[in-house]
Amino acid sequence: MDTLKVIDTLKVDVAVIGAGTAGLAAYRAVKARGGKAVVIEGGPYGTTCARVGCMPSKLLIAAAEASHAIDRAPGFGVHVDGVKRIDGRQVMARVKAERDRFVGFVIAGVDKIPEADRIRGFAEFVDRNTLQVVNGPRISARSIVIATGSRPNVPPILANLGDRLVINDDVFMWDDLPKSVAVFGPGVIGLELGQSLARLGVRVVVLGRGGRVGPISDPVVKAAAVKAFSRDFCLDPDAHVARVERKGDEVEVEYVNCDGKTVIERFEYVLAATGRTPNIDKLAIANAHLEPGLFGVPAYDRKTLQVGDTPIFIAGDAANDMPLLHEAADEGRIAGENAMRFPAVSPGLRRAPLGVVFSDPQIAIVGGGMAALAKGTFVSGEVSFEDQGRSRVMLRNHGHLCVYGDSADGRFLGAEMVGPDAEHIGHLLAWALQARMTVAQMLDMPFYHPVVEEGLRTALRDLDAKLREARKIAA
Ligand SMILES: Cc1cc2nc3c(=O)[nH]c(=O)nc-3n(C[C@H](O)[C@H](O)[C@H](O)COP(=O)(O)OP(=O)(O)OC[C@H]3O[C@@H](n4cnc5c(N)ncnc54)[C@H](O)[C@@H]3O)c2cc1C
Numbered sequence: 001m002d003t004l005k006v007i008d009t010l011k012v013d014v015a016v017i018g019a020g021t022a023g024l025a026a027y028r029a030v031k032a033r034g035g036k037a038v039v040i041e042g043g044p045y046g047t048t049c050a051r052v053g054c055m056p057s058k059l060l061i062a063a064a065e066a067s068h069a070i071d072r073a074p075g076f077g078v079h080v081d082g083v084k085r086i087d088g089r090q091v092m093a094r095v096k097a098e099r100d101r102f103v104g105f106v107i108a109g110v111d112k113i114p115e116a117d118r119i120r121g122f123a124e125f126v127d128r129n130t131l132q133v134v135n136g137p138r139i140s141a142r143s144i145v146i147a148t149g150s151r152p153n154v155p156p157i158l159a160n161l162g163d164r165l166v167i168n169d170d171v172f173m174w175d176d177l178p179k180s181v182a183v184f185g186p187g188v189i190g191l192e193l194g195q196s197l198a199r200l201g202v203r204v205v206v207l208g209r210g211g212r213v214g215p216i217s218d219p220v221v222k223a224a225a226v227k228a229f230s231r232d233f234c235l236d237p238d239a240h241v242a243r244v245e246r247k248g249d250e251v252e253v254e255y256v257n258c259d260g261k262t263v264i265e266r267f268e269y270v271l272a273a274t275g276r277t278p279n280i281d282k283l284a285i286a287n288a289h290l291e292p293g294l295f296g297v298p299a300y301d302r303k304t305l306q307v308g309d310t311p312i313f314i315a316g317d318a319a320n321d322m323p324l325l326h327e328a329a330d331e332g333r334i335a336g337e338n339a340m341r342f343p344a345v346s347p348g349l350r351r352a353p354l355g356v357v358f359s360d361p362q363i364a365i366v367g368g369g370m371a372a373l374a375k376g377t378f379v380s381g382e383v384s385f386e387d388q389g390r391s392r393v394m395l396r397n398h399g400h401l402c403v404y405g406d407s408a409d410g411r412f413l414g415a416e417m418v419g420p421d422a423e424h425i426g427h428l429l430a431w432a433l434q435a436r437m438t439v440a441q442m443l444d445m446p447f448y449h450p451v452v453e454e455g456l457r458t459a460l461r462d463l464d465a466k467l468r469e470a471r472k473i474a475a
């Protein structure tokens with residue numbers, strides 16, 4: 001029996017739990033340093049991003065954009081005579097076929113990992129250096145990387161809806177578009193999926209709690225976002241929902257609608273887009289003497305990804321810092337490198353924070369936005385896109401941009417934007433932030449004509465004038 005146990009225990013330098021974006025990056029970082037590593041996966045291969053996240057959501061958005069382009073055309077005097085017809089089956093067939101292509105690339109990469117390094121099953125901690133895979137081997141490792149991702153939260157009010165309750169994963173399994181969906185949560189997922197479905201002819205309401213809209217924290221930008229989105233679908237960021245109840249094959253929702261009236265409405269599905277929880281709770285981290293912190297995540301250093309002074313590292317959505325794809329890839333690589341170097345860990349490159357929501361208008365948050373800045377230390381400049389030249393030309397003149405600068409040294413600190421081409425303006429601003437540019441230096445850069453970036457220049461000029469004023473007052 002004892003002999004069997006010894007044979008069953010794999011000895012490696014680094015064991016990575018989770019073969020998502022972060023876990024695969026960690027595994028590759030260890031291998032690149034000549035280490036012996038295994039990557040343990042309990043669920044399907046293919047990563048959340050490719051299977052049920054970034055890629056299928058952007059595919060659904062692309063279909064919605066095609067539909068919306070037809071709706072917008074009369075504004076230019078271009079008419080499509082006849083009826084616009086959306087074939088839900090074709091829409092979903094393309095979403096799934098293209099999604100499967102992306103997943104295929106990820107799986108081809110996984111297939112290249114030597115079979116001995118790929119362990120199937122869910123892992124749990126036995127102690128700080130040992131994992132037990134359920135129905136699988138015991139693994140002894142010098143270091144362990146937790147890269148277990150996250151899963152959707154389902155609030156108690158939605159608990160008893162059976163198969164009428166869906167999460168993002170389910171949406172991308174649909175063969176056809178439903179007739180109606182009540183989306184709970186106007187966060188990133190709720191806005192992207194809710195708006196796409198609405199533009200594809202699905203009756204949609206998006207209901208929030210507490211007033212948040214996506215990742216926006218600046219009230220000026222939030223007001224512009226609510227105004228822009230409300231042109232498209234019923235959005236109430238602080239809805240008063242009295243009841244959510246299954247009735248036959250539908251769900252009845254009693255809520256106060258956008259006009260302040262109490263309504264009882266039936267929907268084919270309810271989509272829970274109410275935030276995500278890191279997958280830490282089922283890892284038995286107590287066996288490794290790790291203290292669960294907020295959302296169960298043990299305290300760790302965001303530059304080294306090390307949990308305290310232990311040989312355990314954490315990366316990606318499991319770390320619950322910035323649950324975004326490029327951050328998961330960076331964190332996985334840093335965690336893998338440091339897991340291999342342990343105990344001689346060193347800080348990895350953390351880029352300027354950037355978040356983009358692919359709604360229309362898009363949202364971009366740079367440097368963590370207004371919420372990341374200490375009160376009284378920054379000045380804000382702004383521009384509305386309502387009268388911005390190129391945005392008006394394209395009939396995309398909705399939204400607002402706020403840029404923030406340090407009142408002490410004139411440095412650019414971050415931005416929040418809802419508006420046209422926010423994905424691109426967000427990148428320009430994130431690069432300026434990482435380069436530690438002052439607002440004056442940013443204004444020395446070229447701005448072409450006529451482009452949406454001229455709106456950015458207006459906001460920066462406004463900020464520059466206010467920064468000069470603040471310095472005059474301080475002098
Ligand atoms: C609908 C949606 C849209 C999104 N769109 C974008 C976007 O446009 N841009 C963007 O930047 N980000 C987007 N994201 C976020 C992005 O997908 C995630 O930040 C990223 O995929 C996280 O990668 P990860 O490696 O941390 O987790 P995952 O890819 O989820 O990998 C974790 C893996 O760990 C496995 N696992 C869990 N527990 C165990 C265990 N005990 N043992 C073994 N294996 C385990 C899981 O099965 C899973 O395969 C989106 C997310 C969603 C849900």
Ligand SMILES: NC(=O)c1ccc[n+]([C@@H]2O[C@H](COP(=O)([O-])OP(=O)(O)OC[C@H]3O[C@@H](n4cnc5c(N)ncnc54)[C@H](O)[C@@H]3O)[C@@H](O)[C@H]2O)c1
Nearest residue numbers: 155185186187188189190208209212273274275323356357
């Ligand atoms: N474009 C992108 O980069 C992209 C796209 C999708 C998802 N993501 C990632 O996935 C993460 C999770 O997205 P998410 O949208 O689930 O979370 P989120 O935190 O962005 O939004 C959750 C929303 O649900 C609301 N909410 C909570 N409980 C509620 C209730 N009972 N009723 C109604 N509303 C309720 C919250 O107030 C919040 O507005 C994001 O933080 C993001 O990092 C990124």
